[in-house]
Amino acid sequence: MSDYNFAFLDEQTKRMIRRAILKAVAIPGYQVPFGSREMPLSYGWGTGGVQVTASVIGPDDVLKVIDQGADDTTNAVSIRQFFVRTTGVRTTTATDEASLIQTRHRIPETPLAPGQIVVFQVPIPEPLRWLEPRETETRTMHALAEYGLMWVRLYEDITRHGHVETAYDYPVVVNGRYLMRPSPIPKFDNPKLDRCPALLLFGAGREKRIYAVPPHTPVRSLDFDDYPFTIESWDRPCALCGARGIFLDEIIVDDKGGRLFVCSDTDHCARRRPARGVSSA
Amino acid sequence: MSPADRPLLSVRGLTRWYGPHVGCLDVGVDLWPGEVLGVVGESGSGKTTLLGCLSGRLVPTAGTVEFTTRDGVVLDVLRLSEAERRRLARTDWGVVHQNPRDGLRMSVTAGANVGERLMAVGVRHYGAIRQAALDWLGQVEIDADRVDDLPETFSGGMQQRLQIARNLVTRPRLVFMDEPTGGLDVSVQARLLDLLRTLVADLGLSAIVVTHDLAVARLLAHRLLVMRRGQVVESGLTDQVLDDPQHPYSQLLVSSVLQP
Numbered sequence: 006m007s008d009y010n011f012a013f014l015d016e017q018t019k020r021m022i023r024r025a026i027l028k029a030v031a032i033p034g035y036q037v038p039f040g041s042r043e044m045p046l047s048y049g050w051g052t053g054g055v056q057v058t059a060s061v062i063g064p065d066d067v068l069k070v071i072d073q074g075a076d077d078t079t080n081a082v083s084i085r086q087f088f089v090r091t092t093g094v095r096t097t098t099a100t101d102e103a104s105l106i107q108t109r110h111r112i113p114e115t116p117l118a119p120g121q122i123v124v125f126q127v128p129i130p131e132p133l134r135w136l137e138p139r140e141t142e143t144r145t146m147h148a149l150a151e152y153g154l155m156w157v158r159l160y161e162d163i164t165r166h167g168h169v170e171t172a173y174d175y176p177v178v179v180n181g182r183y184l185m186r187p188s189p190i191p192k193f194d195n196p197k198l199d200r201c202p203a204l205l206l207f208g209a210g211r212e213k214r215i216y217a218v219p220p221h222t223p224v225r226s227l228d229f230d231d232y233p234f235t236i237e238s239w240d241r242p243c244a245l246c247g248a249r250g251i252f253l254d255e256i257i258v259d260d261k262g263g264r265l266f267v268c269s270d271t272d273h274c275a276r277r278r279p280a281r282g283v284s285s286a
Numbered sequence: 287m288s289p290a291d292r293p294l295l296s297v298r299g300l301t302r303w304y305g306p307h308v309g310c311l312d313v314g315v316d317l318w319p320g321e322v323l324g325v326v327g328e329s330g331s332g333k334t335t336l337l338g339c340l341s342g343r344l345v346p347t348a349g350t351v352e353f354t355t356r357d358g359v360v361l362d363v364l365r366l367s368e369a370e371r372r373r374l375a376r377t378d379w380g381v382v383h384q385n386p387r388d389g390l391r392m393s394v395t396a397g398a399n400v401g402e403r404l405m406a407v408g409v410r411h412y413g414a415i416r417q418a419a420l421d422w423l424g425q426v427e428i429d430a431d432r433v434d435d436l437p438e439t440f441s442g443g444m445q446q447r448l449q450i451a452r453n454l455v456t457r458p459r460l461v462f463m464d465e466p467t468g469g470l471d472v473s474v475q476a477r478l479l480d481l482l483r484t485l486v487a488d489l490g491l492s493a494i495v496v497t498h499d500l501a502v503a504r505l506l507a508h509r510l511l512v513m514r515r516g517q518v519v520e521s522g523l524t525d526q527v528l529d530d531p532q533h534p535y536s537q538l539l540v541s542s543v544l545q546p
Contacts, residue, residue, distance in 0.1 A: 145368070153402065153406030157398050157401070157402050160397070161394050164395055164398065165434075228410075229412040230410050230412075231413050
């Protein structure tokens with residue numbers, strides 16, 4: 006792949022994206038427009054995340070790519086291979102060994118550490134989009150911090166279902182100011198955003214927006230005083246590693262109604278059962 | 287001067303051009319606390335333009351609009367920042383549109399429609415919001431068991447009453463109404479007018495009601511402006527204007543009302 010520049014993007018594009026990232030870090034939660042490029046990847050597969058990763062990655066980085074918590078699904082494998090071929094960086098599946106983690110739909114169970122960067126792939130960056138179709142109006146609402154409408158949505162959820170039904174992409178307020186979509190992570194992961202020691206970067210390729218949560222920034226999930234924010238819990242442990250208090254995936258194992266609940270984070274699960282031999286994964 | 291000695295809304299020289307066409311021309315009027323002002327005139331006479339300019343939704347070409355707040359502070363409405371204007375619009379003001387679909391959020395329940403303004407001003411207690419919604423539905427004579435229904439399922443008159451409840455929940459002091467009874471059949475109109483009259487009296491609201499229906503003006507308005515081609519051709523107490531019109535156009539307007 007010597008015909009391509011390091012990390013695929015040309016240096017001018019990387020500089021442009023880094024400027025957007027710097028602005029995003031300076032205004033936590035604010036969506037910074039950027040000149041999103043065509044990537045050798047379909048929209049919806051992480052073009053925004055790939056561009057952000059490509060502009061912050063260096064030859065000494067150790068990269069981890071996950072999709073729905075797993076290191077071995079198509080999206081994760083192909084993005085990891087893309088960066089191996091265009092940068093030659095070392096990759097890992099271990100969360101604590103990675104300096105750079107690109108993720109879709111999950112934050113790893115292993116606590117993040119200072120110095121790490123997590124890049125999220127974002128399909129729709131605008132939290133007010135389904136409530137207010139006009140971009141001019143949503144920008145004004147952000148500018149004036151008029152977020153009452155978001156509570157109207159929560160009110161509707163409680164009225165119709167008795168509780169807030171939104172289970173992923175649960176809206177948060179960053180640093181007491183900007184309303185933000187945390188990309189489609191389950192609300193289970195929302196508390197991990199709050200005062201996270203790692204730098205969190207969000208890239209939306211099709212919508213051409215970048216936003217960020219700098220380390221140690223307060224992030225609050227929206228709720229009502231009498232209906233506080235809650236996260237999912239399971240009445241059983243992971244069927245493979247026995248872990249509790251983590252996010253479980255439901256896996257259908259046969260056509261007779263058999264099902265397993267296992268860790269969504271494959272790295273977390275594999276490391277908890279070393280005796281069984283991780284190499285088979 | 288204390289707030290009571292000042293007009294709530296004071297308008298001078300308000301003019302709006304649409305290119306070479308006049309929307310409204312040199313309109314001046316004072317609205318006092320607790321007063322209902324009717325604006326009548328034929329289609330295209332500038333009634334809606336005037337209402338738009340007063341409520342800050344249209345930018346006038348010239349003129350001033352001053353609003354006196356609860357604390358007696360006089361605000362120059364046309365010079366307010368967008369943030370201040372929007373805050374005013376969802377606290378001290380209300381707008382009742384002719385078509386309830388323009389003023390309601392059709393995809394959320396009646397309760398959320400009423401509660402929206404409360405949530406916009408920072409109320410974060412679901413139970414309190416719901417109770418306020420129930421109270422206001424009661425005030426506008428909508429059954430409490432409709433609180434979780436979509437406005438889509440409401441009749442035209444109910445939608446209009448819901449729109450009124452949604453506006454009044456933050457206890458505004460000034461409500462702009464554009465043909466509030468337009469498109470409703472007569473018996474529903476009568477009920478709505480009755481309700482509006484009660485609410486205005488009970489809450490001490492001031493209102494500017496634009497209508498082409500002189501009967502509505504007679505019932506609701508204390509004072510009347512008659513508009514034609516963007517200008518105010520006559521103003522005065524409602525009964526005076528309707529019973530003894532001075533300007534030829536007002537005379538024409540009054541005499542063209544059909545008597546059943």
